[in-house]
Amino acid sequence: MAVRSTFPAGLALDAHKQQACGAPIIELPQPPRVALALDQGSGYSAEPVVAVGATVAIGTLVARANHPYASALHSPLAGTVAAIETRDAATEGGRSVCIVIESDGSGRIDHRVRQAEGAASLSPDELIQWLRDAGIAGLGGAGFPTATKLAAGRARGTQTLVLNGAECEPWICSDDALMRSAADEVVLGAILLRRAAGAERCVIAIEDDKPAAIAAVTHAIERQRNAAQGDHDQRDDELTLAVVPAVYPQGAERQLITTVAGIEIRSGSLPADAGVICQNVATAAAVARWATRGEPILSRVVTVTGSGVEHPCNVRAPIGTPLSALIAAAGGYRGTPLRLIAGGSMTGRALPSDEVGVTKAMNCVLVATREDIGSRLGAVEMPCIRCGDCANVCPVGLLPQQLHRAAVADAHDSLRELGVRDCIDCGLCDYVCPSQIPLADRFRDARRRLNEADAMAARAADARQRHETRTHRLLEAAAAEQQAFESVRNRVRQSGDDPAGGTG
């Protein structure tokens, strides 16, 4: 079912996907060592539950999520915990505490992994708890814990589950490859996620430039319907496929929801408030793996691409595998790359080295040369010429030209009014600016400064409140003291024992 794009603007970008998408997914063997970052991309860290020297098997829980925004970590190797230390990692800031596990080559699987509970018979709340324990997090790039998102959706009432197979960013094609090869897993995951969310219907959205994936998922949905015929519990008529236009950033959550469900998510509110939950197709496939094999997230599909590798491809790598192993699987480096980027060319983040480990949020490694990204490197920023191209492409409908002016002047009121907090950081304004102004960086910086100012204002308001309470308390104490003194004095006078004498 084709859908006409309904979010404003956006831009059709050169995809650069055909290089990596031709071949089947390469299954990487177990590496000798993995480094699991405690922060797997959501910004919040899990806490280790094993000590250095502990023996672990495949699937053993090594870190527990004590915060709703962190996700649990399980060991993808059988071996020993070699270290828990701060290392280069693919997280914000480039460093994170990582659990380093050395393989002993045994391939031993944790006995708890073999149980494939009858997922179909679980209640939605039990499903959510299992997903939390399995460390299922958004594999689309944000790494947000799935259980937390689903729970929030259930609390507010969900009508629609959107499965995001759009994959709009250039260079990335891991979801495409996954849908082609494991469409049945995606469909099974969709059904389970729909039940966990309590949604009435589920829509799988795929961009129209992925015909093979569309065909694969269509057939998988048919197979699932045929298999479920007669079994009333399993039957799922409300699972449909929507083909969406390939316009960047179609795969951004709010934009995809606008296209598929026709709802615009209000500024400052969540999709869950509008009754929609969005999950990535790879997340759904991971849910299916857990349901059928009892496996928590132990690996993910990563696109290894760019002009800096010999043979761009997709690989399934255990979480924590050093990127050097992935690049080796792609035929090794070609020439000297300029940057190693986690993610695509629009929203990706440069990495400090190729020794960082794969994280749950890493959907692509872009080994970029000058011809891939060189046009913006060393660019000299020129004054804004008021061309308006930036406003023509903003998918949120903001005015980057005005925002830029407000960001440079650090005018917090203007920034708030113009909606700098609604910016989804897609980078399109930056991309089209003929004066090569680093708009995305400016807005990110402006948001940081706004947050700092808000935090300071909140602290100041709290301090003011406490000061006023204290002043009030001291006044009352003084008044009470005065009153007590006066009552004693009156009593003394009445009994006639006033040493000061007199009738006063």
Place this chain on the structure above:
Amino acid sequence: MTELLLLALGASLVNNFVLSNFLGLCPFIGVSRRFEAAAGMALATLFVLTIASGLSFALWQWVLVPLHLEYLRTLVFILLIAGVVQFTEIMVRATSPLLHQLLGIFLPLITTNCAVLGVALLNVDRQHGLLESLVFGASAGAGFGLALLLFTALRERLDTADVPEAFRGAPVALVTAGLMALAFMGFAGLGAR
């Protein structure tokens, strides 16, 4: 009715007191840096213009003319305007102390705003009746306010723009005012017969 409408149109747009007659330039330049202040000044001036217009007509018609004291009109009008402005200041101080701080000296200076005295004297010259005086005063105030608010909005934008060093502040503001005056010339001939 048409006469009153044309009078209003003339006073507010065609012969805008600031941009066509170049009266009242002191607050125009002095209070146009912050929109909050300019809005307050526009309202204050509108209030003063309307009241002063009406009261000055009343004084003229029922005190000065019967007593043959027409030659006292400048003195008497200024006294009246000063009183109205002082009353306005009391009201502003009571309702918004921030506005009072922002406007500062410009609030009492509405007394010396030649647009206010100009309206009062023009009412006499053109022999307007009471209703016409009030409409003339109110429209003059509205036109003044419009020009002031537009100018303020432009100046706020200019504050954060990349203006060459030599033009920053007053120079580019005056150039902008000149361009606005040119633009308002476009109203010339509107409502003419």
Place this chain on the structure above:
Amino acid sequence: MNPAALIVALLVAVALAVALGVALGWAASRIEPDSDSLVERIDALLPQTQCGQCLYPGCRPYAAAIASGEADIDRCPPGGDATVRALAALLDRAPRPVDPAFGAPKPAQVAWIDEEKCIGCARCLPACPVDAIIGASRHMHTVIAAQCTGCELCLPPCPVDCIELRPATATSLRYRQSRAA
């Protein structure tokens, strides 16, 4: 000129002036100026450190002084240049750096009590303007870092100098709102 006409003219002018004067005087006495809202708006821009470096006993008295014109806007070192800029923007005055006569702007700091040295005398507790020190006589005292404004008022009362000021970290600055999700 006809003297009668001259007298009439003078009388009219004087009468008008007197009438206006009386009316204005009455209006001024009946309509109270409102200064609170301006003080509120100024106070909202101050950092609420309550340190007294501006030579006023707290942020609100300083805000009142600014509102009445008694004090200038550049006296607040904890607020730094950012606060002076914000005040200048509100009151439409020229921005300038903090007056060094009132203190040098310092980076955010929080007080820390060395528990090895603290003797539990409870003299620092009443000194804190925001009640950020908890403890009691002969019990260990400690500073609630999230509530401490870094005003340094607890340092003088301490007889053993066990309080020191440390740079505020992201953790100590994180403001935990009780109603946050």
